[in-house]
Amino acid sequence: MSRWSILALLLGLLLVAAPFSKHQLAAASDEYDDDDEDAPSAPKDDDEKDVVVVTVKNWDDTVKKAKFALVEFYAPWCGHCKSLKPHYAKAATILKAAVPDAIIAKVDATVEESLGSKFSVQGYPTLKWFVDGELVSDYGGSRDTEGIVNWVKKKTGPPAVSVEDADKLKSLEADNEVLVLGYFSELKGADYETFKSFASKTEDVAFAETTSAEVAQAAGLEAAGTVAVIKNFPGEAREVAVSSDLSGLEAFVKGEKLPATIEFSQENSGKIFNSGIPKQLILWASPDELAADAEVMSAYRAASKKFKGQLVFVTVNNEGEGSEPVTNFFGLKGASSPVLLGFHMEKNRKYKLSEPLTAASVEAFAASVADGSAQPEYKSQPVPEDPVEEGVTVVVGKSVDSVVMDPTKDVLLEVYAPWCGHCKQLEPTYKKLAKRFKKVSSVVIAKMDGTENEHPSIEVKGFPTIIFFPAGEDKTPIALEGGDRSLKALTKFIKSKAKIPYELPKKSGGAEEAASEKDEL
Known part of the structure; x- marks a missing residue:
């Protein structure tokens, strides 16, 4: 699963490169x-x-x-x-x-x-x-x-295009949904250098500069040393936001470059996940509930104006073809809409509004996601009655603490996806590994379906992810690096990281198996 493919799922994602959640969500939509x-x-x-x-x-x-x-x-x-x-x-x-x-x-x-x-x-x-x-x-x-x-x-030309007349501005607006225009009395000085430096480092929106009062007036600018973000989003009226604070230019553009709400789709994933805003609100709802005049949507748009620059407000048509990644990622199959979700990309944390969706509850929930006080939710399947399958211990979100975090055990955990081809290729080797350690009571060979289970201590950036949790009170996870997932490599990995000494039982079967055992050790 590539990085763009995580919320590329989600979306890496519906990825370019980002944390697990962004990739996993994207990967689920492959x-x-x-x-x-x-x-x-x-x-x-x-x-x-x-x-x-x-x-x-x-x-x-x-x-x-x-x-x-x-x-x-x-x-x-x-x-x-x-x-x-x-x-x-x-x-x-x-x-x-x-x-x-x-x-x-x-x-x-x-x-x-x-x-x-x-x-x-x-x-x-x-x-x-x-x-x-x-x-x-x-x-x-x-x-x-x-x-x-x-x-x-941006890579091949000047940071900002010079605009001499209103017709050129109109042409640039036609080519760009978002255009950042700086108005200066002359193209030099501290304010202009601040603008040009920011333009040269910002790749997801277009920049223009002018010394023309005519152009400035067309963009809603009156005084030199000011900047306008001109937005022409499909289906929406032209909108202009103006700022004279060049020291806060980055925050200003970040807060203004997206529409009030943005639909979750493969096409919009880059705008959502590369916005520079790591936290999102996601309204998962029916087409009727997402209609502009719907009560739910009105409440959502009202909140978006109050938290501009702090949260990206995403909509998901739960009847549309593109909804499946979000539905799966947040475990919403069979759920009644609307559902209001929160998502923190950098920490891979998910939140859900538990009370009825009203203007007041949307605003309060948005505030809690923005300030970090919202309580995260983690998916989990039911704890299985018989957790051992062919020697491999099956872990779910609810049993991570009791199994993986057990201080008396060294635990190797594979986080997999049922649809993942590489996971399927690893399965027979992993079963052999479990059989190899069957009589070593201090070592647990475990697996967890990462599409149905989550835990705050388990970071997954792709499938399969193999993590070792050493025995002791400090269960700091150690990820298996590299692509070698052979029986020999996995055995050596456990041997090198285990805190509790052990001896693997001797194999029987002649010189060939004895040589194999020697390699594994």
Whole structure:
């Protein structure tokens, strides 16, 4: 599960790169099977006419010779790659005309494995930025057409576009849902340098600058040394927010660059998760309840204005195709709507409003999520009557404290997803491991379904995640790093981390098994 794929679920997510929750939620929405890694590469269609197909053979003649290149490393079976495809193709067409020095390219990393390995590609899609044929950075923008275009323009051009007349401003507004315009008497001085520095570091919105009073007036600016955030969101009236506090420019733009509420979707995931605001409110509701004139939506929008810049207010149509990641991530199958949720990306904490949804309760709940006083909720399946399956102890959220946190046990925990191909490949090895330690009473080999169970002490950034919890009062988790999950590697990992001394029972079966045992130890 890639990072963009977590709330890329959620959404890494509906990822680019972020904490577990963002990735897990995204991963849950993947439309591919991890096992299908040998699927053939799909041919490029007409919509991708401006996307350059790169292989090992033509790398030097394309990326190496380009002044600028944005390269997507993808897999044909990857659900997130499929979702990105139309946005990437449209961005390529726009940028072909707007930035002729840049190429927008793609590499089928399942075929061109050496390229993926060379540039440390570990998930799909991975986008990387090259200048004069040399890798400079990973892509850091949102994964929609506008985000890709703005990011490449920012990387290849000036931090802010100069605007001399109102017609140019109107044209820029037509091309950008959000435009930040700075008005200065002259393009120098401390205020201007503050504006230019912030513009150069901010990649998810477009910036413009002007010394024209006509342009300033069209943007609602009266005095020089002021900044306007001009918003033209689909279905909403043009809105302008103005600030004269250049020292608070970052907070001002962060609070104004999103609409009052934003729909959860693959296209909007970058805006939600790369907004710079780690906390979100999520209204999971029916289409009628999300209607502009609905009482629930009115209360939600009213709260969004009071907590601008502190929370991202997300809506989820629970009858829509894109609702499944959120429904699964928060355990809402069969729930009655509306449901108001809170989510803290950086800490992977989830919250739920437990009382009826009213204007007062929405505002109070939003305040508690914003100030950190809300009590988090964690999913858990029922504790199984017989928790041992073929030697592996089955753990759920409610039994983590009694099993995994038991100070008298060294515990190896695998957090898996039922749909994860890599987890399925690991299963027989993990069962052998449990059998190997069956008579070692101080060691517990355990597993937990990470899609149905959570615990604040367990951080999961992908499936499977393998964590060792050493015996003792300080149960500080130790994650297994690297891709070697063989019986030998797992046995050595336990041996090196266990606090309670033990001896594995000797195998019987001749020289071959004796040699195998020696390797494991």
